[in-house]
Amino acid sequence: MTTINYRTDDETSNLLRDQAVAEGMSMNALINKAVQEYLARHAHRDRVRALAAGEVTRWAELMERLK
Numbered sequence: 001m002t003t004i005n006y007r008t009d010d011e012t013s014n015l016l017r018d019q020a021v022a023e024g025m026s027m028n029a030l031i032n033k034a035v036q037e038y039l040a041r042h043a044h045r046d047r048v049r050a051l052a053a054g055e056v057t058r059w060a061e062l063m064e065r066l067k
Contacts, residue, residue: 006031 008016037047056063 016027019052020027023030025033
């Protein structure tokens with residue numbers, strides 16, 4: 001496990017603490033959950049973009065003929 005220092009303003013810290021209490025978890029666990037969800041969303045977005053780019057290339061000739 002790696003230790004990372006996270007600094008934030010008081011308002012964000014208070015919101016984080018309140019949300020952690022509401023979900024019954026520690027602030028650390030909530031931060032980890034949020035980071036994992038963020039990374040998963042962005043990995044999915046990147047995969048979709050790569051697939052879309054491949055399809056654009058694949059169908060470029062047909063799309064050009066349909067203009």
